[in-house]
């Protein structure tokens with residue numbers, strides 16, 4: 001099994017619902033975003049870019065690209081970052097030593113560090129005391145490794161897990177469910193009959209920074225305009 | 229000696245300040261540093277790389293003695309090994325406060341990932357620490373036997389002074405020869421931590437490891453030079469002139485090699501004219517121009533100075549040249565970070581809008597009034613806490629070197645000359 005995602009950029013309206021769903025379902029502390037949506041070329045989101053009066057406005061959601069050749073995993077000295085049997089790159093929050101080598105290594109800027117205790121960060125940001133959001137329970141993989149916990153330990157790295165707490169039970173990730181435009185399609189790239197496989201086979205797809213050889217499992221459909 | 233007591237006191241307070249700052253950082257998290265998600269390594273890693281660099285000197289100097297039979301340098305092999313041991317200890321200590329979870333550091337040893345250059349570095353640095361320690365140990369063994377010192381020395385009781393001296397001689401040489409490749413490895417592997425990362429154009433070049441070696445030979449030898457100058461003092465300077473000249477030449481010669489590497493590196497980064505490379509070049513010559521000038525000009529000055537007759541022969545010139553070189557090399561280590569982290573790897577071109585390179589913003593990891601959460605560059609400046617923590621290796625090196633010089637005789641012929 002190799003879980004992957006196809007993102008249809010033609011359908012994306014840049015509403016950032018996926019980013020919000022991701023943030024709240026995964027209890028990301030203030031200032032931490034596993035999933036971002038921006039308007040390439042613009043200094044503000046949803047501002048048009050162009051020249052000579054010819055304007056354009058495209059949106060590009062970016063989260064962990066679930067690389068098949070993940071630099072983050074290769075550099076991780078303690079084996080905290082690993083790829084599970086479904087092809088999902090995960091971080092063991094109890095193993096990570098906080099060296100941040102993986103942040104330097106990842107070409108997509110998706111890795112986020114817990115610079116302080118998330119509880120302190122929430123209090124500092126002015127969140128109401130005792131207000132907790134996100135999936136409320138710990139989630140461990142089949143070997144007992146802690147890959148989701150609502151309040152991450154201080155000093156560890158986190159990032160998109162393809163919503164491991166949901167998808168390991170066969171559900172869809174929060175971003176897929178939360179997207180009003182049905183932009184995101186999630187499934188098994190090893191299964192030729194899955195929708196993701198079909199799309200990757202039939203449509204022209206783009207992967208970010210393809211030239212670096214990271215072999216992402218997130219594919220973008222950009223039928224009308226190509227983004228490098 | 230009063231002076232050494234003052235120095236020990238100074239070293240002690242540096243260590244104390246750094247430990248307090250580190251404690252404060254552990255309590256609050258790395259939020260007290262100015263590092264953030266888009267600029268995730270800063271002063272600590274730069275200082276670490278600096279100390280790895282100066283740790284080279286020891287074995288370079290001692291092995292020159294044995295490989296090329298340069299007798300003049302012989303009186304300084306002890307100081308050389310000592311400076312190497314102290315520096316690598318400092319480097320090792322510096323890496324600890326950078327870990328967000330230093331309490332779990334054992335995970336590197338229990339679950340090592342052998343594909344990680346960081347794990348390679350832990351191995352070679354530990355080996356170097358051991359080798360330099362043994363090197364110091366065997367060299368001062370005969371003196372310690374004379375004094376009747378017993379700590380870690382018990383086994384020499386059964387042997388005569390001559391036997392111990394012969395043992396010391398034989399093993400000093402062996403350790404120096406085994407140590408030389410390890411000395412080269414610590415720089416190569418430390419450079420590989422950076423050079424392997426294709427995500428960061430500034431690091432991702434095969435010239436980085438050999439350049440690290442050349443800078444290390446220069447700055448490491450300069451450290452031996454400075455400690456030796458201080459230890460022999462102005463009065464006995466003339467007596468050891470020959471040795472100092474050789475060290476100055478090693479420094480200047482390896483700086484020539486370094487500047488050669490810098491030039492080819494800049495040409496290769498610049499010639500093709502890709503957007504990424506242009507961004508890096510505009511960062512080093514534009515925004516970080518002053519720092520880059522420091523990195524280039526100070527060592528260049530030292531190089532020229534150490535080639536001139538006057539520079540090589542004057543106590544003051546050697547001292548000033550070495551200190552300027554240290555500042556330049558420190559700037560060099562800082563410049564590893566700035567261009568690398570302020571060129572966001574995920575940059576896109578939007579040809580339709582005439583935009584060649586647009587950096588995809590990164591979330592900082594902190595929400596604060598008046599500050600954006602998403603940035604495409606981060607004006608990293610170390611905080612006071614970071615400066616405080618960074619005193620740790622400086623304090624350690626000063627402490628180890630001063631204490632050792634005070635306790636043992638590191639200049640064998642001093643008493644009878």
Ligand code: SF4
Nearest residue numbers: 064065067070072106
């Ligand atoms: S996108 Fe970054 S964090 Fe995700 S697998 Fe690739 S290298 Fe790792």
Ligand code: SF4
Nearest residue numbers: 076096097099100102
């Ligand atoms: S910060 Fe954690 S996950 Fe990242 S490389 Fe270091 S130990 Fe691995």
